[in-house]
Amino acid sequence: MALAQADVLAGLKEIVVEVAGIPADSIELDKNFTEDLEVDSLSMVEVVVAAEERFGVKIPDEAVTDLVTVGDAVNFIVNAAK
Amino acid sequence: MSGRRVVVTGLGATTPIGGDVTTSWSALLAGTSGVRSLTEEWAQNIPVHFAARVSVEPSQQMERVEIRRLDRSEQFALIASREAWKDAGSPDLDKERLGVVIASGIGGVTTLLDQYDILREKGARLVSPHTVPMLMPNGPAANVGLELQARAGVHTPVSACASGAEAIGYAFDMIRNDRADIVVSGGVEAAVHALPMAAFAAMKALSTRNDEPQRASRPYDLNRDGFVLGEGGGILVLEEYEHARARGAKIYCEIAGQGLSSDGYHIAAPDPDGAGVQRAVKFALRDSGLTTKDIVHLNAHATSTPAGDVAEANALRAALGSDADHVAVSATKSMTGHLLGGAGAIESVFIVKTLQDRLAPPTINIEDLDPAVTVDVVRDKPRALPAGDIAALNDSFGFGGHNVVLVFKSI
Numbered sequence: 001m002a003l004a005q006a007d008v009l010a011g012l013k014e015i016v017v018e019v020a021g022i023p024a025d026s027i028e029l030d031k032n033f034t035e036d037l038e039v040d041s042l043s044m045v046e047v048v049v050a051a052e053e054r055f056g057v058k059i060p061d062e063a064v065t066d067l068v069t070v071g072d073a074v075n076f077i078v079n080a081a082k
Numbered sequence: 083m084s085g086r087r088v089v090v091t092g093l094g095a096t097t098p099i100g101g102d103v104t105t106s107w108s109a110l111l112a113g114t115s116g117v118r119s120l121t122e123e124w125a126q127n128i129p130v131h132f133a134a135r136v137s138v139e140p141s142q143q144m145e146r147v148e149i150r151r152l153d154r155s156e157q158f159a160l161i162a163s164r165e166a167w168k169d170a171g172s173p174d175l176d177k178e179r180l181g182v183v184i185a186s187g188i189g190g191v192t193t194l195l196d197q198y199d200i201l202r203e204k205g206a207r208l209v210s211p212h213t214v215p216m217l218m219p220n221g222p223a224a225n226v227g228l229e230l231q232a233r234a235g236v237h238t239p240v241s242a243c244a245s246g247a248e249a250i251g252y253a254f255d256m257i258r259n260d261r262a263d264i265v266v267s268g269g270v271e272a273a274v275h276a277l278p279m280a281a282f283a284a285m286k287a288l289s290t291r292n293d294e295p296q297r298a299s300r301p302y303d304l305n306r307d308g309f310v311l312g313e314g315g316g317i318l319v320l321e322e323y324e325h326a327r328a329r330g331a332k333i334y335c336e337i338a339g340q341g342l343s344s345d346g347y348h349i350a351a352p353d354p355d356g357a358g359v360q361r362a363v364k365f366a367l368r369d370s371g372l373t374t375k376d377i378v379h380l381n382a383h384a385t386s387t388p389a390g391d392v393a394e395a396n397a398l399r400a401a402l403g404s405d406a407d408h409v410a411v412s413a414t415k416s417m418t419g420h421l422l423g424g425a426g427a428i429e430s431v432f433i434v435k436t437l438q439d440r441l442a443p444p445t446i447n448i449e450d451l452d453p454a455v456t457v458d459v460v461r462d463k464p465r466a467l468p469a470g471d472i473a474a475l476n477d478s479f480g481f482g483g484h485n486v487v488l489v490f491k492s493i
Contacts, residue, residue: 043151
């Protein structure tokens with residue numbers, strides 16, 4: 001099932017707010033998970049698992065290292081859902 | 083001995099009778115019980131339906147994201163440490179001279195059990211990546227160390243219900259031995275959960291006075307039937323005396339000595355002769371350079387178990403001799419319940435306040451004093467302590483036969 005980029009970004013924002021405790025308006029496509037959003041490697045695991053549940057996609061461990069920015073994650077999820 | 087003296091310059095606590103030191107201390111002097119019935123469904127399926135939970139939930143004292151990443155014991159440690167650090171004036175020092183020693187008797191047991199439920203019900207993929215840092219018993223110390231960027235050493239002694247006192251003793255030694263100038267020390271516990279409670283109940287260690295929870299913790303009473311599980315934590319900022327003076331810190335009192343021993347008797351039962359306790363008191367007095375005549379107050383371990391309270395009282399009477407007549411003994415677990423690895427720490431916080439206000443807190447719920455108790459128990463109302471130089475003891479004992487005695491002295 002195809003997912004709209006805007007919907008994925010909105011859903012991902014909710015997940016990052018919950019996991020990292022940062023305000024939703026600071027989460028944008030170009031933001032770096034580690035450097036800008038304080039999502040460390042442990043919290044990234046939480047983000048990934050929550051995203052898989054929410055969007056019904058599979059995000060393999062080897063793909064996670066390439067998800068540097070929020071935009072990377074959104075694109076990966078949109079493509080995986082096609 | 084190095085000649086380096088150790089003083090207390092900050093206090094923090096979150097307890098069943100208050101979310102901070104001031105509130106807890108006022109409630110203690112007023113004789114307030116922090117014990118309450120447990121309304122959770124699981125509590126109805128075990129023999130004991132009550133406990134002494136903290137009076138202020140951590141969710142009211144810290145950020146949501148912290149709650150999510152920290153075990154409840156770690157939350158208590160951070161809450162009490164933040165208060166203690168601020169109380170100490172948020173000292174500015176070389177972080178290589180800052181240590182943290184915070185104990186827990188059981189560690190992140192609720193995290194362990196909750197994650198096991200998730201593993202069984204939902205599978206390995208959903209087990210939280212924060213599980214290990216949350217369940218490790220050194221987690222409370224590690225998180226406080228991280229927040230304060232302590233680099234002189236972060237430690238976690240584990241000796242069941244003596245852990246909190248042992249942590250303070252360890253911190254005391256770190257400063258005496260010139261490893262650090264300031265050490266944040268204490269103990270925490272968060273074990274109000276079906277399994278630990280069922281396990282303590284299986285040992286017949288817990289009171290089953292389900293119809294009167296607030297009367298259940300009754301150290302020294304003839305009809306005591308076990309301890310009441312409590313949760314929370316206490317933190318003391320210990321500091322080298324000259325270091326504290328140089329920065330103009332508020333100094334509460336001095337830690338003058340510690341005594342450690344072990345029973346070699348039984349894994350859980352107290353040695354009825356209390357020889358190990360007597361040795362720990364003797365070592366503590368010798369270490370502090372004080373005598374039994376200097377001691378005016380003792381915050382007892384006294385958990386409200388039939389065997390433990392009398393064994394302790396007998397040992398104290400034997401160790402202090404006729405000088406026990408002028409030692410005002412308070413059993414504050416009558417109000418807070420038993421915080422296990424946090425007990426020796428909150429009781430040390432209470433001793434510091436006792437020396438500051440010169441008021442020994444009461445012991446509540448003694449209807450019929452057990453005639454076998456041969457020490458002078460402060461009952462029902464606080465008791466004024468003498469003016470001049472005074473000293474007080476904290477004794478803590480743990481399953482395994484661990485005995486720890488700390489000596490606090492007015493300054």
